[in-house]
Amino acid sequence: MSINFVSIIAKPKITTTTNLFLVSSPLLFLSNKTKTKPSILTAFSSMSYDKELSAAKKAASLAARLCQKVQKAILQSDVQSKSDKSPVTVADYGSQALVSYVLQRELPSELFSLVAEEDSEDLRKDGAQETLERITKLVNDILASDGSYSDSTLSTDDVVKAIDCGKSEGGSRGRHWVLDPIDGTKGFLRGDQYAIALALLDEGTVVLGVLACPNLPLTSIAGGSQHSLPGEVGCLFFSVVGGGTYVHSLDSSSAVKVQVSSIDNPEEASFFESYEAAHSMHDLSSSIAKKLGVKAPPVRIDSQAKYGALSRGDGVIYLRFPHKGYREKIWDHAAGYIVVAEAGGVVTDAAGNPLDFSKGRYLDLDTGIIVTNQKLMPSLLKAVRESIEEKVSSL
Numbered sequence: 001m002s003i004n005f006v007s008i009i010a011k012p013k014i015t016t017t018t019n020l021f022l023v024s025s026p027l028l029f030l031s032n033k034t035k036t037k038p039s040i041l042t043a044f045s046s047m048s049y050d051k052e053l054s055a056a057k058k059a060a061s062l063a064a065r066l067c068q069k070v071q072k073a074i075l076q077s078d079v080q081s082k083s084d085k086s087p088v089t090v091a092d093y094g095s096q097a098l099v100s101y102v103l104q105r106e107l108p109s110e111l112f113s114l115v116a117e118e119d120s121e122d123l124r125k126d127g128a129q130e131t132l133e134r135i136t137k138l139v140n141d142i143l144a145s146d147g148s149y150s151d152s153t154l155s156t157d158d159v160v161k162a163i164d165c166g167k168s169e170g171g172s173r174g175r176h177w178v179l180d181p182i183d184g185t186k187g188f189l190r191g192d193q194y195a196i197a198l199a200l201l202d203e204g205t206v207v208l209g210v211l212a213c214p215n216l217p218l219t220s221i222a223g224g225s226q227h228s229l230p231g232e233v234g235c236l237f238f239s240v241v242g243g244g245t246y247v248h249s250l251d252s253s254s255a256v257k258v259q260v261s262s263i264d265n266p267e268e269a270s271f272f273e274s275y276e277a278a279h280s281m282h283d284l285s286s287s288i289a290k291k292l293g294v295k296a297p298p299v300r301i302d303s304q305a306k307y308g309a310l311s312r313g314d315g316v317i318y319l320r321f322p323h324k325g326y327r328e329k330i331w332d333h334a335a336g337y338i339v340v341a342e343a344g345g346v347v348t349d350a351a352g353n354p355l356d357f358s359k360g361r362y363l364d365l366d367t368g369i370i371v372t373n374q375k376l377m378p379s380l381l382k383a384v385r386e387s388i389e390e391k392v393s394s395l
């Protein structure tokens with residue numbers, strides 16, 4: 001994992017080590033509870049982003065509440081068609097508006113830059129007024145249900161503006177929030193897995209991530225059981241650079257620290273991949289798994305919930321090989337990346353290079369994304385290389 005230690009140490013907010021122990025940090029408290037001793041460097045980096053972490057958790061939790069409400073009531077009329085034909089729902093826009101608004105309210109003194117998936121172009125078109133009013137009502141209802149910001153009700157204009165804050169280009173300078181308001185829209189529409197994925201980039205490095213997975217069971221989905229009894233679903237994973245990864249239920253704040261699986265025998269390993277064959281080449285994954293000696297069938301689930309599940313050891317490998325021509329966006333991986341990295345996992349492209357989130361809205365990478373623990377990575381990379389070579393020579 002690449003950590004920009006220089007930039008962390010250089011943060012002007014923390015100038016002496018004494019400060020570290022005077023200010024109470026929820027992450028340090030959690031670490032004590034789980035009997036881990038953060039190094040001074042770890043504590044520096046965790047403390048630097050305390051305010052941002054609590055704002056991000058609040059924003060993602062409220063967005064998850066909005067998405068759950070829409071998913072329950074989902075109707076055909078909620079689905080619009082974007083020019084790329086991907087389904088966009090009232091919930092995508094509502095979630096983006098809510099996260100953008102909450103971050104700005106919670107962090108009023110910080111410059112706000114947001115790189116996010118959606119924009120309001122379709123909402124500004126003739127005939128979209130009713131949809132925009134529905135989104136605005138949803139956002140206001142969720143804020144009211146939380147009792148937050150009772151001083152203000154958002155207008156349709158406020159909602160459009162909040163959505164369009166997401167047009168930032170990101171990059172290697174300064175801080176940028178990175179948001180996928182609903183990752184795994186297809187899963188969301190099917191009633192399956194989806195995630196609200198929010199991360200913070202600081203000088204091009206992912207330093208914080210929050211992954212809300214409203215349909216992910218609190219217990220392991222190892223073996224492929226994504227569905228569990230009502231009341232037992234809804235996870236919020238969060239990580240700050242150097243501070244580890246934690247998860248709690250969307251309904252409570254009692255967090256536990258998570259670690260990736262330590263399995264080093266591929267025969268005992270299981271792997272995740274996209275539910276949608278259009279998103280990832282399933283034939284390539286199965287060739288890699290076979291070469292590696294993996295016996296279990298793939299666990300196919302939607303969205304960055306795969307990163308969350310892997311971070312707590314439900315599976316050991318995640319393979320993602322989009323079809324030719326598809327360009328990965330930073331919001332589809334930033335939060336998941338840090339959640340796995342801080343839980344001890346490794347995320348690289350198919351050639352073993354680290355992911356670079358500093359290049360703007362897209363990730364430039366070689367062929368695909370692979371994720372596993374430190375022990376399995378060398379043999380996984382070898383299997384990936386051989387399988388890709390075989391595929392290329394068979395074309």
Ligand SMILES: Nc1ncnc2c1ncn2[C@@H]1O[C@H](COP(=O)(O)O)[C@@H](O)[C@H]1OP(=O)(O)O
Pocket residue numbers: 086117180182183184185186187273274275276278279280301302303304322323326332
């Ligand atoms: N053709 C495609 N190939 C790969 N990924 C895609 C494609 N179309 C959309 N996606 C994005 O892939 C992610 C979900 O993939 P999966 O669930 O298979 O892991 C989502 O981020 C989804 O966007 P979206 O956020 O709009 O759902």
Ligand SMILES: [Mg+2]
Pocket residue numbers: 180182183184331332
């Ligand atoms: Mg996405």
Ligand SMILES: [Mg+2]
Pocket residue numbers: 117180181182183184185
């Ligand atoms: Mg999305």
Ligand SMILES: [Mg+2]
Pocket residue numbers: 086117185
């Ligand atoms: Mg989309």
